[in-house]
Structure formats: structure tokens, C-alpha cells
Amino acid sequence: MAAPSVKGFPDFQRLKILAKDEFTSLLDQMPGRKDLVIDGELMKPLDRIASVSLLKQRGVDKIFKFDSSLKSMHGCEQRIYLVRPRMTTMKAIADHINSDRNINFKRKYSIIFVPRKLHTCLSVLEYEGVMGCVTVSEFQLDFVPLDKDVLSLELPEFLKSFYLENDQTWIHTVAKSLVRLQALSGEIGHVYCIGRGAKMVNDLMNFLMKRNSSEQDFSRHEIGSLILIDRDVDYVTPLCSQLTYEGLLDETFGIKCGTIEFGPEVTGKQQSAKLLLNSDDAIFEDVRNRHFSNVLGYLSSKAKSLQQDFDKRHGLKSVGDMKDFVANELRRLKEQKSVLANHIGACEQILGKKTKGGFEDYLQTEHSLLEGSGLRDNVNFIEELLFKQDNMLKTLKLICLLSLTQNGISPQTYKSLKTQYLQSHGFEQLVTFSNLKSLGIVTDQETGSQAGTPLNKVASGMAAMTRRSTFQSLCKKLSLIPKSDDIDLKNPTDMSYVFSGAYTPLSCKLVEQVLTRGGFTGMEEITKYLPGGVHSENHVKASKDHSTPVKDKSGKSARQDRPVSKVVLVYFLGGCTYSEITALRFLGKLKGYIFVIATTAIINSSTMLESVMEKPPI
């Protein structure tokens, strides 16, 4: 267990087993038959940890999804709530309890907070007068291993709560997750922080580690470096249309906690199909990281070879061969066939959506926004989308990109675009724009120069000097926009292939730079454009490991000798996209790194924007 597994990935199954054990022991604290009421957003993560049969075995009678609009709930005499610590949730639970009391129904209640209980929640319970009749415990579920190289906290609200509302509650959870991870996989030697939240996580992590140091065993080292990246360093990448297969699956169907649900239109049957998307699915593993343009071709060739395998049965000579074929091969082939059929079906759906509705023009605009060319045409295109009442998220995405790539929108255009957007999609979007302004995603150039987010502060100063926006400068310095138009999407040589060679994701490029330089030295020209600044730290102690000197510079050569130093944990605060994961996987293959991606949640442009949008009144 201690040694990295065959392919060099640390074994994260341990996290799953730990979480499972913790959860079952929590269930056992309430012996006997009980109902389980689960917060909707915890359903899928829990599914990955504990199966329904395990829950039943532990006395769980019925499983309900938590619905805060219900004033009362029925069920058996014991009930466990498994919830995120939110005040509104607490109020609803108190309502349930009080309604039981009113009809004199005796029930035992237990609230399990994920990942920890908060004082504010308890104060709500106290205020509602139900504190006396509930038992309260914590379930420290942090990382849900989605794949062998992907860990997610499944906390999509991080983005809104931290960057918009300045609430640091989840920073603690992130730090705690790293502490717990290191308790399993050993202390991480090098820590690089990009952004404000990253620094905060690092500080808190160090503090928590110091406090626990006597209890933990740091003799193992499975992860060499940790790179923490704030999402507000790079809002551009998640807003770009994803073009890899996995990314498109997420944008089209929505991947939830590593599982996808295909409707009848994909499966071609009556019922829908649920698929676990990870490296265990050999076909998916082959296509997930491909640019969409060569997915269908691959799948069809796969279909042909599968057909050949099937055809083998005609060539079977003896009864023994036949028996063998049916016993071993047939089952596997049948499974593969159904998986393949689903993937082909999904491709058709994606293709259908992409050829319709002017997707090409849209992509064209997106790319020219990234390049910073044809500004007038792009604005016209956005306006056209508004006039045609096109999808509100799609349109908003382009407005965001326009602002981010240009350091804000000129006051005139800003006003007119906002007006048009409100006319098309309703007055409540006024709040959305106010939120986006606070986040620094959509700003006007005027306010950008006065106040606002640090991004714009730095940017405006720069703009005056170089007459180029922050983003454009970063593009130039890091050559994010490849010069040549022709990129081999089939056998890519550059990370930009995930966006058809139009753009290399900034976040991933930064990771590459930090790793090749072994820190931030020599990157001052780049880091000055990044909001929140950068920070690096070295925890490798000379006494512990003689092969690694303390100094960062000389450590670079030594690190190459040790396989562990090639294992890099990249932690996205505020979520990351599948395209970024794919790009990092590609970078790993190219440069010989083993990347493990940790994130607060897996996002895409739609989920990211939706989380900060004002919901229309019902």
C-alpha cells in the first residue's frame, strides 16, 4: 500500500476505504432501523463511497433526498440527516422536528455534518429549540476519488462563497483535505501557490500539520510537489468551449461525480443508461482525452474490430472452443458492445448539437476574442445572439470572454450589452452583472482603472504602459496562442490541442512553467500579472532525505532522480474543467510527470456561470 502503484499513481482507494469506514461507524452510532435523509448534493459523492446494500446492511431503512421545502417528513422512529452545514438546512430540519413534536410523534434524530459542524448551524438549532433532541456528529468526507488521478471535494459552491462573498469557510476544508491526504501519502516536499486562496490554504495547512505532527507518520513520500491554483487567476480557460470528448460529454450531458446518465436518445432503447466514467472503462480511457474530431473515427474502427472478435465464433472448431468462447469472450464482448454503442450514441448527439445553431461561427468568435482581433465583429456577433434570443449562458460566456481578454469592456459597449442582455433575459440579470463585476469577470474599463479587483488594478497600470491587456500580455509572454494554424489534432504535440490549437490553457501553462523552472524564479514578468501573487515553500528536510538538498535550485537536479518527485498534485481552488485535466494528462505524458488533479469541484462554463447567476423569480 505504501509504495506508489504500478503506474506511479498514489493509491487513492485508501481514501475511499477510510471514508467508508468512518461513515459506517457513524451509522452504527444509531443502532437499529433508521431512515437516512441526504442533502441532494451529497447523494452522488456518497454513492461513490458506500453502496446502497452496505447502507441497508447497517440498518438504513429508507433513503430520502433532503428537501428544504417540506415542512414535515414521515418515516421510522430513527432518522439521520446527512447534510452540508448550512443555516437554511438547519431551519428545515428544525421544522421537521417541530412538526413531529406537534403530533406527539417520538423520533430520534441525528445530524451528521459533512465535512464539519459549524457554530452558526448549531446556533440555529438552538434558536429553534431542537438542540436538545438531536445528536450531532461530523463526517469528514473531503476528497472523493473520481478516478485514479482525479480527486474532487464536490464543493461547487466554493467559487461563489470564496471569490464573490469572501467567505473563507471552505478554505479550512481544503486545507484539512490536504492534511488528511498527507497523513496517508506522506508530506509533500514542494508547495507552490498561485493566488490569494492558495496562499491561505498553504498557511492553514502548515498550521494544522504542525499541530498534528506528533501523531502522524510522515515517513512515506508519495507525492513530490503540490501546486495550488486559484480559479480567479484564470477565468478564461473554463469559459472556452471544450472540444475534447470528456469535456464535451460534460458540457452536453453533464457528468456528475464521475457518472453520466444517457437518455433514450443516446442509448436507442427505452430506458436510460448510467455509466461510470473512469479509467476502468477501456474504450472510454482511449477516447476521453482525444480532440472530438477523431473520436468517431476511432470508435468506428473499434466497432469493426469488435465485430471481428464476434465473428470468431464462426471459426470455432470444437465444442470445447465454443464453450470457452461463450464462457469468457462473449460476456466481455457483449459488455464492450453496449459501452461502445453508448459512446457512439453520445457522439451522434454531440455532433448533432454542434452542427446546428451556428456553432462554427460561435467558436470562430470565441477564438478571435482570445486572439484579441476583430473586436467590432465580435461585439456585433454577441449582439446578434442577443437579438436572436440565443441561449443566455452561451451569450454571457462570450461577454465574459470579451471583458476578460480586453481588461474590461469600453463603457459604451458595456452599457449597451448589459441593456440588451437585460431586455432579452430579464431584469434579474442586473444582479448577475453586479456579481460578475465583483468577481472581476465582467467589468467596464472605467471602473477597472479606479477600483475593483486586484486583477484590474494591476491590469490598468499595465495597460497604460504597454497598451495591451493583461490577458494579451500573458498570452504573449507564455505564447498561449500558437503561431501556426495547423496543429495535428490526432497526434498532438502541444497542450493547445484541447482547444483545437487555438489556445493553451493558462492554468496548465503556469503549472508547466513552475515545474520546469522549479519555482517562480525568472517568472517575475509573468507573475506580476497574476492576481493574489505567488508563493513557494520547501518542506524537504535534509536530515530526512539526503538525496534532496534543501536549496530549491540544486534540488532540481536531485529531484529528477527520485520517481516520487515526478508525482505532482495540482489543486484547483474554485474548480477545474475536464479540458484542463486532459491538458495536464497530456503534459504529464510529454514531460514524464505524473499529475494528480485535485479540485473543489469539476466545472464547465455553464455550471460556473450558473453558480453566480441570479435565479429568475418563479
Add this chain to the structure above:
Amino acid sequence: MATADWNPLGEIYYKKCEVYSMGWSDIVDISKFEVSAAPYGGPIALLKDESKTARVQVSTKPIITVFTAAGKQISQMRWNSGSIHKMGWSHTEDLLFVQDDGVVLVYDMFLTFKKTFGMGQEAKDVKVIDCKIFSSYQGTGIAVLTSTYRVFIINSVDDPRIRRLAEVPGLSSAPSSWAVINLDRQSRALIAKGSELCLIDQGGQYQVQTPDVSTEVTQFLAMSLSFNNRCLAMFTDKGVIWIGSSDLQKKYCEFNTKSPTPPQQLSWCGAGAVVGLWGNMMLVVGPDKDWINFNFDNPVHLVEEEDGLRIIGKYQHEFLYKVPEVTEKIFKIGSMEPGAMLFEASKEFYKGSQKADEYIRIIKDKLEIAVSQCIEAAGHEIDPAKQKPLLRAAAFGKCFLTDYNPEAYVNMCQMLRVLNQVRNHVIGIPLTYSQLQHLSMPILIDRLVLRKLFYYAVKICQYLKIADAEGASRILAHWACYKVQQKNEDDETIARAINQKLGDTPGISYSDIANHALEEGRPDLATRLLDFEPRAGQQVPLLMKMHKDNIALSKAIESGDTDLVYTVLLHLKESMNQGEFFMAIRNMPIAYALFIQYCRQQNRKLMEDLFYQEDNFQEEGTCKVVNSFNEDRMEDRIEELKLAQACFTKAKNEFAKVQTEEQIKLLKYQQRLEEEMNRPYLNLSLHQTIYRLTLANNHKVAEQLRKEFKVPDRRFWWLKINALGECGDWVELERFSKGKKAPVGMEAFVEVCAKHGNMKEAMKYLVKVSPEQKVKCLVKVGERKKAAETAFENKNEEELSYVLSKCGPSDKQLVDTIRGMKQQMSRR
């Protein structure tokens, strides 16, 4: 000879040895004091009640003095409460005083008052005539006998819960003797009533028993239970000592002392012999009627231990104990036990005699037993001079064993080192090896801490390599708690001294120490100490307790743990008035942001107040906008929006102000439309509203809205074309196309027709499409062939490629044609 001081008692031997020569010899005359000593080598308390000895009635209160077992004075005080009936020690070495009104006072060995409790109203009303302090399964218990001959009992002085035992039937005078028996997790009292014994319990049950005594008995004058509560000794009025089991089922022996008076003390020496003390004469009686007689020069006091008896006198502190079996095996004259042989061998070896070899040969195959015997015997020796040769013998024997596990040997050496140290008269805890086994090392360390011997305790921990968390740091924490009580030193010095010693030792809780300082009434010292506390989670609650709310808040913020920040914030909110509270948090952006988060979910009104106070009109306006969504009644909603509008005006946000204004207007429109048309229009955007109106063929109102809200032409055209296309109103669409020149171009019309599958209509507009858009439009209506031809005519290669890219697998022929065209063009 090693056996010289052994006194045979039947088959076994008893040995009396001096532990200390008492440090009090020139000041204390033990006969003038009431004496009480704690077991396990605990301290000795002396109570001098002058009213008892004085010939004239004096009203002075008694003096209490506490000494170590070696006679070194620890503390002294003059009693200032009621009349003491009984004095005794608890298992945590607290001194207990039971007054005749049943009040129990608890002091520590430094005679610092700890707590007090009573033994119940009845005991208070009728007075206590006798009292027993006994060791119960829960710690130390107290039983009192009232003047009404009822027994009240508590099982633990830490958690005093008074229980009344059953009444002894027909008890009309005070019992001649009584005792508390503690067996099977239950405490019962054995009361002697004439020749009968009555066992009473908490459940109200009683049991009358008559023990089997061969001589006539009228009264049992004394009784005593062995340390383990299994054996009982009684003294009858005829001078007979009866020894048996405590359940009175078994009798071991009767011994006639021929003494008419009962002994001053009737005790047990371990569980093996009964000891009676008459004046300066002590009689030891074994279970088989064997006896030994000791005489003393001075009065003595007996203290029972689990493995022997301590005899405290004016000059000496002695210990009487049964010679352990293993010691006997080694030292008994003529013993052939392996241990004895090994001991001899070792002695000869160090003398340089070859006899050593002979001895070893004799016990060759029993060498392992021999070694462990020597080790064990060394443990039982009190004098280091006697421990040494035994250990040396063990070490010698060990050499001949190939795979002997040295753990037992090493452990014993370490234990003896510790034991010899604590037995030293400076510390004065005369523990035996078996007592330490029973007491356990952590408790011994606790006892050292209790005596404020912090340095010794730490050294022992370090010597035994006890983990810091359980050992050294715990002791240091105790030391610090003691340190903060020193009122003569100033806060700064103490804080620095504590930090210097404790540093960052893991397991130290500065907040506990600070809490202690606070209890001692030194809040400033507590604050200083809290500065050293790294765990904000511990620090913050205490700071709040000390009303240092502002420090608490900033510490909580520093910790990065929002939960803590909320804890302080909610506390502040409760304890301050709103204005002060707002002022307090306005300079702390993180606290401010968190509080707003809290309000967003719990109290939106408060959030608006906060924004208002901060002149943050923009946010206040946004708040009101969001509020408006939750209003059910249209009037309220508009009212809320009007307020928002006012806020935006103050915030100088012209854009938001105008938009809000327009929204109010739109809402009013929509409301009117709903009333008139009986269709839902509310909450639609402007675009959607006009679209719906167009669908409903209500072009007039649509036009009106368009003008009212200054909808751009391009939007309006797209809107109308799409809406008409959707409802299939081709006539109206045609009329519309013929009106003003379309700002969106004719291709929009083509697109809409194509979208709704009406190719015939599409063709109508196609002719009017501008030449540069023609190819695209043709493709849209599906006329790829025509498109290709047009592109060819236009001689536009780009357009040709566009058509080509739109060709599917079914257009094979066309693809070939286009390729041909392209070739043709490039050739030219």
C-alpha cells in the same frame, strides 16, 4: 545473616525493618496527637486537640500538622471550623475532616481548602457519634453513625451521594463496634449488637449473624477488616481475637489474649496476620494461632498497607511485612532453590572462587528460574544495599543464558531506581514494589506532582522515556498552574518563566493554564499566557470568557477558521447593541464579510441596515432588488424596486437606476396585459413579452412596447420574424418584409422559413437576398447544388469550400462536381 531479623510465625516469617528515622523526633510526641496516615506511603496528619489533654477547659481550636512519611513537615494550620470528629485521607491524598454535625471538609495536603459537603439533614440534626473513612470501589467513602444509631454512607468523596443503610432491629444503645465491608461493588456496614452481628445494606436489607465463637461473648469490642476486605478480625470482651472471613462463613482461628481491655488499634498486616496494639506492646497473631510479640520504647501508631503494616513512632518509622516467598526461597538457611544457588554462585564468583562454577552446574537447567527469582527478590528488598547483590546475581546468571529476554531485568532495575529515589527521606514516599505495581507509575507521578515535586516527576518521566504528552508536558502544565498561584510575582515574570520552560512542547495547553490564572483572579496574566496558545480553537473561547472580545475576534480571524469567527461574532451580536456591533466589525473586512454571509441567510433586514450604515448604496440596492423577487404582491414588489431605484440613484449608478425604472414600467405593463388578455406575461423579459404579443397577433401593443422601451430595430426585426415564423403567419411575414427596409437583411427571412421547414416561402425571399449572402442562404434552404452553381458563377472559391463543407455522405455526386468546379477555377 540475611535471616537474622526474620521472626517466624508458624511456617512463615515476618520481618520488621526501619524505613526512616523520623525528622520530627524532637518536636512531636505521638501520644499527644490524634494520628492519621494515608496508605501507599502517604503523608501523616497529626491533630493536637488541647481541649482533650488540658486539665482546665480551654476553648482553643486544635492545630493540624501534615508531615511526610519521613517526618518532614509539609504544612500546619489552626482549625477554624466546627468540632472535628474524625480525620482521614482520601485515595487522592486529600485530607478529610468529618465534623460532628456531619459536615465533611476536604483539604489538600498543603491544607488548602478544596471543598465541603454534608452527610445529610438527619446527621446534622442528631449529631454523629462515630465515623469510618474507608476505601470503596469508587474511591474513598465515608460512613457516619448517628446518635439515633442510623448509618449514612457515601461511596465517593468526589461525588458525594448520601445513602441511608437499613436499620438494625432492636438497637437501643450504641454498637460496641462496627465496620464497613466493601465487597462485590457494594458497601455494607457490619454492626455489633451484643453477641450478634448485623449486616445492613443500602437496599434496606439486614442480615443478623452469629459468628461461631467457642467462648461466651457478650460484646465484640473491636473489629477490623483486612486491606482487601476479605478477612475480618474481632476482639471480644473476653479477650479473644476471632479471625475469619469477612462474610463470617469461615473461621480461621480464635486466640485468647487474656487481656480484659481491647487493643488501642486492631489492624491487619497485609492479609496474613492480625495485629493488636496495647500501649507499647504489639501482638501479631497468625491465622494458625501462632504469635509474635514486639515491644516498643515509645507509643506508636499503626498504618495498614496492602502488603504489610507501617509502624510510626516518635523516633522511627518501621515496616512490618511478611517475608516474600521468593526471598524466603533464596535466603532461607539450607535452601536448595535455584535462586539460592545462583546467589551463592554469584557471591563466590565475586570472591574469585571456583565454587561459583560448581553452583552454576547444579542449577544448569533451572538457570532461567534462578535469574527471575533473584530479580523478583531484589524488587522486594527495601534497602539498596540488599538489592544490589541480588541484581548482581541475576546479571551473573543471565550471562549463561543464550536467548534470555532481558526486559524483566531492565524493568526491575528501572523500577528500583525510581523506588529508591521516592523512598529517599527528602521525598518520603515509602512505597514497596508490590504497592507500586498496584498503584501504577502514572499515579506515582501524579503524587509527586501533588507534592509539587515537579522536577523529580519530570526526571522520572524522562528516565522511563514516557511520551511527553502523558509525561513531561503534563507535569509542566501542572507546574505552570501552580506557578500562576504565586501572587508575589508579577504577571510578566510568571508568563515569561512559564513560556521559557514550556516552549512549544506538544501536548501543552496554554489555555488550560490561562484558565487557571483566570480562576485565580489574574486576567492580565491569563491574557499574556493565551498569547502563547497556538490553537485558536482553545484560545478564543477563553478570551470571550474574559470579555476580551476584540482580541478574541482578531485571533479568530488570524486562525483562518471561519467557524471560530462566527462563534465570536454571534456572541458579540448578542452582547452589544447594534450600532456598537456594526462599528466593531466595520474595520475587519473578513469578519464583516462573514457577518454579511450570515445575514444573507438569516436576517436580510440586518444586512440592508449594515449596507445603509456603510453608505454602500449599490449593495443595498442589489439587496432590495433580490428582495423584490420574494414579494408576492405586485404592489410590494414595485415598492421594493422603487426603494432600490432610490439606492441606485444615491450610488450614482445611472445604469442600474434606469434599468430598475424600466423594470417597474414593464411590470406595470405586464400586469395590465395579464388583466386584459388573461394570459401570463408577468416575469417575462422585455423581449419575451413582445414576442408573446406578436405570437398572439397583438402587433399594436407590441409596437407600443417597442417605442416605449426603445427596442433597437435589429432586435425588433429578429424578434418579429422569428415570432411570425413560429406561429406560421406567412402572410403577416410577407407584409412585414415589404415594409421598411429590414435592418437584418433578407437572409433573416430565408433563415426563419427554412427553420420552420417552409421552403416555398423561403424561395420568395431568396430572390431579394443580396448577392454576397445568396450562397449561404441557398445552403440553408437545402439547395446545395444551386448554391454550388451560384458560387461558381460568382467565381468565389471560399464560397465553394463552404458549400463543400456542408455536404454530407449522401451528396457524393455534388462533392465531385464541386471538386471539378474548384479545379476549373484554379486552372484559370
